[in-house]
Amino acid sequence: MADSAMLIDLTQDSDSEDQVRAKSPRFFSRLAHRTLSSTIPLKRKSDTDSETTSASSFITAVQQPINNLYPNNNNNDNTNGNDTSNVLFNLKQRSQPYTPSPAPEIPGGVSVVIPSPSAQLKREIDSAEFIPGTKLTAFSQKYYPTDAFEKRASRGAYPAARSVKRAKQPFIIGRPGPFLTEKGRKPVIDMLCDSLRQKLASIDGPPVTVAPGDEKLLAQSVSDFEFINRYKLRAGVKPIEDVFNAGCSCKGICNPSRCTCLTQEENSNERIIPYSTANDASRFWGLSQDFMKRTSMIYECNALCGCPEGCWNRVITHGRSVRLEIFHTGLRGFGLRSPDLIRAGQFIDLYLGEVITSKHADEREKAAVTRNAPSYLFSLDFFNNDDNIYVVDGATFGAPTRFMNHSCNPNCRMFAVSRTHGDQYLYDLAFFALRDIPPNTELTFDYNPHMERVDRVAPGAVPCLCGEANCRGQLWANEKKKKAR
Numbered sequence: 374m375a376d377s378a379m380l381i382d383l384t385q386d387s388d389s390e391d392q393v394r395a396k397s398p399r400f401f402s403r404l405a406h407r408t409l410s411s412t413i414p415l416k417r418k419s420d421t422d423s424e425t426t427s428a429s430s431f432i433t434a435v436q437q438p439i440n441n442l443y444p445n446n447n448n449n450d451n452t453n454g455n456d457t458s459n460v461l462f463n464l465k466q467r468s469q470p471y472t473p474s475p476a477p478e479i480p481g482g483v484s485v486v487i488p489s490p491s492a493q494l495k496r497e498i499d500s501a502e503f504i505p506g507t508k509l510t511a512f513s514q515k516y517y518p519t520d521a522f523e524k525r526a527s528r529g530a531y532p533a534a535r536s537v538k539r540a541k542q543p544f545i546i547g548r549p550g551p552f553l554t555e556k557g558r559k560p561v562i563d564m565l566c567d568s569l570r571q572k573l574a575s576i577d578g579p580p581v582t583v584a585p586g587d588e589k590l591l592a593q594s595v596s597d598f599e600f601i602n603r604y605k606l607r608a609g610v611k612p613i614e615d616v617f618n619a620g621c622s623c624k625g626i627c628n629p630s631r632c633t634c635l636t637q638e639e640n641s642n643e644r645i646i647p648y649s650t651a652n653d654a655s656r657f658w659g660l661s662q663d664f665m666k667r668t669s670m671i672y673e674c675n676a677l678c679g680c681p682e683g684c685w686n687r688v689i690t691h692g693r694s695v696r697l698e699i700f701h702t703g704l705r706g707f708g709l710r711s712p713d714l715i716r717a718g719q720f721i722d723l724y725l726g727e728v729i730t731s732k733h734a735d736e737r738e739k740a741a742v743t744r745n746a747p748s749y750l751f752s753l754d755f756f757n758n759d760d761n762i763y764v765v766d767g768a769t770f771g772a773p774t775r776f777m778n779h780s781c782n783p784n785c786r787m788f789a790v791s792r793t794h795g796d797q798y799l800y801d802l803a804f805f806a807l808r809d810i811p812p813n814t815e816l817t818f819d820y821n822p823h824m825e826r827v828d829r830v831a832p833g834a835v836p837c838l839c840g841e842a843n844c845r846g847q848l849w850a851n852e853k854k855k856k857a858r
């Protein structure tokens with residue numbers, strides 16, 4: 374390689390230096406390449422102005438070639454301060470005294486570092502004509518055409534856009550779904566009714582239906598509600614450990630006089646028997662007439678007991694046996710009834726919901742009051758009435774019994790039932806019929822059986838609309854619980 378010029382291939386895709394040189398000697402004699410490192414001294418620690426020194430060496434090296442390329446560009450004629458060569462010249466002038474050893478000039482070479490062109494580019498450059506006076510700018514349409522895409526399109530390079538009526542297009546994968554066209558779309562209320570039917574079908578036991586004509590109203594009302602078949606325990610709620618639970622050691626069907634699941638009368642060895650058979654149906658087990666008057670907890674046999682699953686002391690464990698229907702009552706919102714005759718003492722269903730801490734329940738209660746929403750909270754305060762109690766909230770998750778309204782002369786009663794015997798905080802709330810209930814009679818219970826009758830309903834109290842002769846006039850004496858929707 375000649376010492377006056379060095380070829381640097383930065384693109385890595387061009388012909389080799391020798392190949393290109395052989396093909397185009399004229400081009401390379403004018404645009405020879407040269408490494409900066411070969412002419413510019415490296416930065417020296419001792420020399421504080423070494424940056425300037427390096428720059429001036431480089432400038433010295435390029436000054437000559439610039440003058441060669443533009444012969445009219447004479448430094449002496451440069452009066453315009455914006456001219457690049459003038460700036461370079463000035464820099465050179467200032468830095469000269471600090472330049473100990475200027476880089477040697479390369480005779481006949483141009484020290485410009487550019488990537489070597491590919492053979493294709495070289496051929497184009499060779500055949501290009503230099504048009505004197507041509508001014509190339511970034512807005513030049515010749516070199517940067519802005520209508521290139523339109524031109525391509527006019528040549529047919531792009532397929533023409535087709536106007537397609539999508540509704541008329543054949544639907545290849547089966548039949549069109551119900552949401553594809555405006556015409557076929559299901560009204561929202563119909564979708565809510567579908568969803569309601571699905572929710573009702575998910576409930577365990579005999580069917581739960583909606584009264585004819587009330588489906589749409591209920592579907593809208595319960596769009597944010599889910600039916601559940603067991604409690605949903607929320608944060609801070611824990612059942613006690615199994616070791617603290619107990620069962621009887623009866624072999625075979627329990628003997629009511631000996632079964633240890635049953636509580637004993639005070640000052641007596643006699644067992645309190647919660648269930649008995651109906652007079653007219655020996656296979657039917659329900660709450661005994663005697664127990665209905667009590668306020669005791671019912672203790673049912675459970676998985677820890679020695680008795681079989683068919684034991685008579687497992688009434689709520691066997692589940693609901695009556696069909697239920699949700700209907701709209703008018704001013705009291707939705708209510709619950711059964712198309713079946715319900716016998717006195719018959720188990721109806723459990724009250725279910727999210728089990729939350731009392732602190733959490735207070736927050737929900739406040740929010741419900743603000744929204745003027747009905748209350749679905751029932752405290753598990755049979756044994757304790759402290760801050761540690763749990764509360765069942767049937768507002769968002771619950772059983773059909775969450776629709777049971779209050780009556781001052783109720784036909785049902787809520788009983789506390791333990792199936793663990795050990796857990797005083799977590800147990801079941803079960804509804805039993807207090808008397809025979811004819812089909813399609815509203816099922817009601819007393820929300821507040823201990824409330825005294827008052828002469829004047831307190832301001833802010835939720836008025837009772839049960840319509841019974843003995844109506845107390847109010848559901849709750851304060852603002853805590855609110856009206857139904």
Ligand SMILES: C[S@@+](CC[C@H](N)C(=O)[O-])C[C@H]1O[C@@H](n2cnc3c(N)ncnc32)[C@H](O)[C@@H]1O
Nearest residue numbers: 706707747748776778779837838839855856857
């Ligand atoms: C557990 S919900 C009962 C179901 C409720 N009716 C519904 O539509 O969802 C309790 C709410 O029902 C309403 N409610 C129940 N019994 C009522 C009665 N006797 N008089 C007035 N409102 C009653 C009250 O708004 C109460 O907060």
